[in-house]
Amino acid sequence: MSGDLRDGRIVIVGASLAGLRAAETLREKGFAGSLTLVGEDPRPPYDRPPLSKQVLLGRVPAEDTGLPLRRPVDAQWKLGVRATGLDPIEKRVLLANGEQLPFDRLLITTGTRARPWPNPAEAALDGVFTLRTSEDAGRIAERLDAGPRRVLVIGAGFTGSEIASACRERGLDVTVAERGPAPLVGALGGSFGALAAKLQRAHGVDLRCGVTVTALTGNGRLTGAELSDGSRIEADIAVVALGAIRNTEWLAESGLAAGPRGLACDAGCRAFNMYGIVTDDVFVAGDVARFPHPLFEYQLLSLEHWGNAVEQAEVAAHNMVSPGPLRRPHLAVPAFWSSQFGLNIKSVGVPTFSDQVVLAQGSPKEARLVAVYGYRGRVTAAVSVNQAKSLEYYQRLIETAAPFPPEPVGTDRPEPMTPVPSDVPDPAVLSHGPTVALTGHLPDRRLTLVRR
Amino acid sequence: MAADTLFHRITDYANRADPYPLYAELRESGVTRQQDGSYLVGAYHEIAALLHDPRISSDRRNRTAADAAATCEEDLPVSFIAMDDPEHNRLRRLAMRPFGPPHTPGRIDAMHGEIARIADELIAGLRGKDRIDVVDDFAYPLPVTVICRLLGVPREDEPRFHAWTQEIIASFDPTPGEDLAERQRSGLESRRTMGRYLGELAEKRRGHPSDDMLSAFVNDEGPDGRLTQPEIMATSVLLLIAGHETTVNLITNGVLTLLRHPEELERLRRRPELMPRAVEELLRYEPPVQMLPQRSPLADIEVLGTTVPKGAPLILVLASGNRDPLRFRDPDRFDPTREDNRHLGFGSGVHSCFGAPLARLEVQLALTTLIRHLDNPRLVEDPPPYRRSPVLRGPRHLPIERDTTGT
C-alpha cells in the first residue's frame, strides 16, 4: 500500500459489535478508501446483551435489538456471507460464495458462537436451543410465551444464569444443571458462586450442581433429560449454555496464530502469525482476540465482554490508519455487567487472576456488596452486586496495583475484613467456559519443527 | 488573588451573577485549604472520583468541627441525603418504592399529561400581560404544584412551607460569617415544624390510601419493611424541598440562557425535539446545584497532591467541574446539541439525584411550553437579581417583556 494510510482498501470480517464500531472509527479518523464488511449473519449488526435479558422476558422483540449507528458509515456490506479463508501472501479474503476480496489492511472481528450440544441427534430434537444470535433469542422467547411445563438450562455461567432468571421472572419452572460446584464460579470463583447458588434457589430455581446432563431424551420432540447422578427430569425446552467457541476455523490455513482460544495479537491489536511474529496488515478485535495485558503479567487475555469489544475495536481502527509512533495500546481494564434475579452485577479487572477475595463493602445478606480480589498481595479485580457506584474507586486500586487486602474504607463494611481463598477453578471442571480466560504467553499453534 | 480566599469570594453575594471566572481560578489553583478550614475541589475528574469514593462521607457528624446543621434528634433524624450507606441505601430504597423502578416504574411517565396541563394553565393565566416575572409567574409555581400532587400536600399550604423552606435553605448556605450559627438554629427549628406538618398529613392517610407518596409511605409495606414515623417526616421534608427548590432554578436559568442566545431559542422553538439535549446542556452550563457543601473524608485522603485531613469540610464545586476544559471541549460555550455531556448537574455516585427523571420531564415541558408562547421575548435586566444562596443558585426574579399582539 502507498504510504498514505487514509486510503486503500480495508476489509472487516465479522459485522457485529466490534466490526461496526471499528468501521465507524475508521471513517471518523478520516479513512477515505474503500471499506467492506463481511458478516455471516444476514441481519445488520445488533446488540447481544439484551438477548438473554429483555428479549427472553418478552419486553423487547428480538428484531428490535439493532445497534444504533454512531455516525454514517460509507461501506459495502456483504451480509449473509461467510469468510472461508485468508490468503496472506496475495492479501485476499476468500468468501463462501467464491468471491475473493483483496485488501490492504484486514480487521478480524469474527467473535464467538455458542458451543453446541455434543450429541448431534439430541441437539436436533425440537425444543433444544443455544443462545447467541437474535434469531436464537426470538425462537426461545416464542417457546417461553407458549408456557412450557419446565425449562432445562445446561450450564450456569452468566448466560445460563440470565436465562434461568428470565424464566423465573416469567413464572416458569426451571432446572439448571451445572458440572461445577456452583453458578458463576468460572468467572467469579467459589466464594461468589456459593452466594449465587443461594440466590438462585431463593428465586425458585431447581439448581443441580456437580452433575452433568448425560442425555437429552425425546422422540422428535424433547421430553426430558438424564443426569449423571441417575436422576431424570422432564422438560419441554432445553437451552444449552455451555460457553462459546471462537470463530477461528476459517483462519486454519492462514498462517496466523489462530486456534480454539482465539487469534493472538499484540497490545496494538496487530495479529501474530504462527511463529509469534507480528503482522502489520492484519488486525483483530473483540471476543475473537487474545491480547497481552500489562496488569495481568502480560498474559494473553480472552474476554467475552461488550465493553472490551468496543474499546478494542476503536484502538484497532485507530492503529490501522495511524503511522507507528501514533499508535495506541489497548490497555483498558476489563469490565462487564450482568443482570439476573433482580441483581445488577458488575466486574472490573480479572477475578480469575486471583488467589484471595475479601468482602470489602455491603453485606451478602442484603445482596448488596463489593468483593475485592487479590493475587499475591495486590488488587486485581472487584465485583459489585447492586453497589456499582464505588467500583470506580476499586478500579483505581487495580490500575495502581494497590496492596491486597485493600485498606478498610467507608462506613458500609463488615468488621473485620477477612480474606478467604477465591477458589478459582480449573476451567476443565465447568459446564460453561469462563467469560474471561487467561491464556498464557504463547501464540496458539504448536509448531512441528521440520528438519531437512 | 490568594487561593485561600476563593471560598470567601465564591460565596460573596457580589459574585453571584457570574461565579464562573472564580471557578476557573479554582481549577487553576488545585486543592487548597480555605481560611475557614474547608477544602474546595473544582476539577471534573477529581470531583467524579470523590463522588464514587467510599472514603467520603455525606454525614456532617463525621466532621471534626461541631456543626449545628448536623444535629440529629430522636424525633427528627437527618434525611438520607445527609447519611452514609448502609442507612442511606435502606432509606433511599424505601423512598424510591412508590416513586420509580423497579417497584413503580410508570409513575413519572404517567405524570406527563398532568405536568403539561399545569404548564398550560400557568401560561393561560398570563394572557394579555406584556411583562412577566418568569420566576413568580411560571418557574416557581410549576414544580411546586407538581411536587404537591406527587407527595399529597395541599397546594394552598404553599405560603406556610415556603417560609420554612427558605429558613432551611439558608441554614445549609455555607457562606462563612457570624450569622451562620443563628441561621443553623432557625433552620433546624423550621425543619422540625415542617416535619411535624408533613408527618400529620401522612398520618391522616393511614388506612385511607390515596395515589400519592405520603399515602404509600404509611400504607404500603415492602420486603424491607416501611419507614418509621420520624423517618417519614425527615424524608418528606427532603422530597418537598429538593423537589422544587432546584427545579425552579433550572427553568429560570434556562430561560435566561436562551434569551442570551436568541439563535438557540429560535432553533428550539422550531425543533422542540432538541429540548431533551438542551436541558442536559443547561444542567452542565448553569446547574441549579452549584456545589455540594456537606462532604468530608473519613480518613486523610490525597486530592491533586494535597492532603485533605479526616473530618475536614470538603466542598465539591459541581458547576466548576462542568466547565473543566480537561473534560469538556469548549466548556464556556452554551451548545444545546453537545453530545459528550456527562455533566455533574445531578451529582454522581450513591447520592446522585433521586428525582432526576421527574426534573428532566418538568423542565423539558416547562421550557417547550414557555418558548412556544413567548412572542419576541426580551430581558429587562441583565443580569437579573439573584437569590442569596451560592449553593442553590438562580435568579430571584427574571422580568421579561414580550409582544402581546394576538394573545
Ligand SMILES: Cc1cc2nc3c(=O)[nH]c(=O)nc-3n(C[C@H](O)[C@H](O)[C@H](O)COP(=O)(O)OP(=O)(O)OC[C@H]3O[C@@H](n4cnc5c(N)ncnc54)[C@H](O)[C@@H]3O)c2cc1C
Ligand atoms: C446472550 C448474550 C448475552 C450477553 N450479555 C453480556 C453482558 O451482559 N455484558 C457483557 O459485557 N457482555 C455480554 N455479552 C457478550 C457480548 O455480546 C460480546 O462480548 C460481543 O458481542 C462481542 O462482539 P464481537 O463483535 O467481538 O463478536 P460477536 O458479537 O460474536 O460477532 C461476531 C460476528 O462475526 C460473524 N462471523 C463469525 N465468523 C464469520 C465468518 N467466518 N465470516 C463472516 N462472518 C463471521 C458472526 O456472524 C457475528 O456476527 C453477551 C453475549 C450474549 C450472546
Ligand code: HEM
Ligand atoms: C433540576 C432539578 C434538580 C437538580 C439540579 C437536582 C440536583 C441534585 C443533586 C446535585 C443531588 C446530589 C446531592 C448530593 O450528592 O449530596 C441531588 C440529590 C437529591 N435530589 Fe435532586 N435535583 C433536582 C430535582 C429533584 C427533584 C424533582 C426531586 C424529588 C422528586 C429531587 C430529590 C432529590 C433527593 C431526594 C436527593 C438525595 C439523594 C440521595 O442522597 O441519595 N431532586 N439532587
